[in-house]
Amino acid sequence: MTPGHTDRVADHTARFAAFLEAEVAPLEAELAAQDVGTAYNPRLDEAGRMHPAVWEARREVQRRSAAAGLYNPHVGAAVGGGGFTRAEMQHVEEFVYRRSGLGLGLAALGWTEGANPAIEHCSDTARKEWLEPLMAGEITAAFANTEIHVGTDVLAMETTARRDGADWILDGTKAWITNAHFADVVQVVAVTEPGAGSRSLSMFLVDATSPGFTRGRDIPTMLDDGLTGELHLEGVRVPPENVVGEVGDGFALAMAWINWRRLCRGGMCAGWGTWLLERALDRAQHRTSGGAPIAELQAVQHMLADMDADVYAARAASLQAQVELDALPGGPYGMPLHPDAPRLTSLVKVINDEAFFRVADRAVQVHGGTGLRLGSPEEKLFRLARNLKIPAGTVEIQRNAIARGLLRRGVGR
Template sequence: MVDLSPTPRVQAVLAALKQFVEREVEPLERELARRLEARGLPERGLWNLEPDGTLSPIVWEIKREVARRSAAAGFYNLHLPEDAGGGGFSRTEMFFVEEFAYSHGLGMKPAILAWTEGPNPMLLALSAEQRRRLLEPLMRGDRSAAFALTEPQAGSDVLGIKTRAVRDGDDWIIRGHKAIITNAQYCDVAQVVAVTEPGAGSRSLTVFMVEATRPGFRRGATYRTIMDDGLTGEIFLDDVRVPDANRVGDVGQGLPLALTWINWRRMCRGGMCAGWGKFLLDRSREYARQREAFGAPIGALQTVQRLVVDMYLDWYAARSLSLAAQWEIDRLGPYTIPLDPDAVRLISTIKVANDEAFFRIADRAVQVHGGWGLLRDNPVETLFRVARNLRVPAGTDEIQRNLIARGLGLGDR
């Protein structure tokens, strides 16, 4: 019999996290609101932007403080193996922790966990010396990273990137343009995927850690995305000189390493969508009970009940699928490269099933809330925009279906 309930150590972490949220994160959220108010800005939490569309440095600072405190309290690195200084949690265990962090909706709670900006399983390919220099500052939350793969002409088509790294003695010279990159504006270091051997197919790419202080590293404009997260932008690499000691893994190993990073983000969708989905479901249930139309709560109307029930069905199905799939992935072994072919199918299943279910959930949550659900700054409206976004980064819905089709023995790409 399979027991998918939280293990005792997960239960202990969830209890400790609850206290951490009350004692550390919520006071920081209140401090953020005070600081924004002092500047005459409305409290839009993670969505407070500067005039050029970049996330307010005040918000970023508080977000980093949450990460630093979370690292010190032992939560930020739960997803990394113990021999790297992490918590050694399995994917199934991480599911519950991620679900908890996102179940509070927006605000600073999700910053408890490493996300795009944080230490990640791709960096386990670093040597002991590199881990001390490049990974540990990320694990302490002292530094933040960006993952720079996408370019103006190539996103899904990873082997279509043009950023070039050419060896020069003990260094590499990197030239290229990275686009639609999360944390382009604030990252201290970018994990840059570059072509080192043109025409070598799956062996053509290599990953480098490029500090933002290096001459030739230039941040471009902030993009106004559907989420208005203020964190998405461009990075230009104008002949940036990087020591070979900043290379991640072997020359030519860039594609599998990049996929390790991407697969981690894909699997995190399980807990993220379960947490945010529950947040929207609870809010919509409550709203349907309170809001009256034609002399009675709208929750008494069967058409509105159906909206809420369909939210629940999507949430329950996606959550169950995530748990089952992450449990299977744990049984197959580490999900780093080389990946078991079944793990590829399962990881894409988690991503596309959650992203699409959560999009339907968010759409129905807006509908239950009527006009109020469409007002900017209502978390329901914000999460609807976030939900639409999720279906593209870290691999589109279509790319996930391609990979699942391949796992089912269909097609060759």
């Protein structure tokens, strides 16, 4: 059996397939009737943000998915999630991405908007107030680490948190934040002890209705989804129970969140890659040139074969790395993180980011001009593939981590 393909994975994916048909398809039909774009090619409102009807359709899928017990397989069992391993999650994610394509079904799995390995470290009070509603799909979250002048160099961030009695007062501006426009609670990383290196940061749960918290401009990106923006914190008061983990844990918690997104690349790229390959095969068998299907041309066959090779290799490598991460003391997001984890995690990210970029490029090429049509799945996923090489740590930063791992202990097993 393929590692990680357990009975509960089979159960989850079967239930997800039924959910797509019974719960998601009618919502997609309703959305299509409204002329507001689609789930992943939404119209934007006058402020450049995702059209509210598209956002609401995604939210409804999240609520229904949570009610059906499908939204939180990745969340730890200790806080009420499915407690799936990363190897199991790769199979679940591949299935969800392949079956959903660019449809509303993708919202059925908690990602940036939902619960994550960092927020699991919140206090009991915050668990009731924030984590449980997040897991129920009642509210959404954002993760605010990056700033206008600080991306890769996280420890140089300028947002501060200072004590005021038992509370904390946060000041600063965060930028490039996914779900900035809609999040109900924001996981803000801020400096609590300047100069203390990897202990200088802490993570806070900030209620988006707090005085002093404002949503800034949309930052339009090539994703064109109206979801990325700025957040301003001016004297925002945060109670002590909204500190995640311990004061000084912010860097480790931020890395837990970021590493989770890195590892999700395995199932995402295998799922979307397979979907693109299926679409390319179909196109090649039906599009003719010189009186015969282009699938009979060796030039096109080689593109299909190269897509298959990239998807197959990236899937296998990701699964291997995630099996190894699951077996490490503390697992993939341990605090402290096992020293072998960064190399394995970065291998997953760089292998998938680069393989999926080639896959998406070839998918466009097989489709010819049709692949360039604005809003086509090939065009959208090509833009998305280009994007993937930057957020959650650039591909250069992944190479830094891989090299550090190699220099520390060689090539491992």
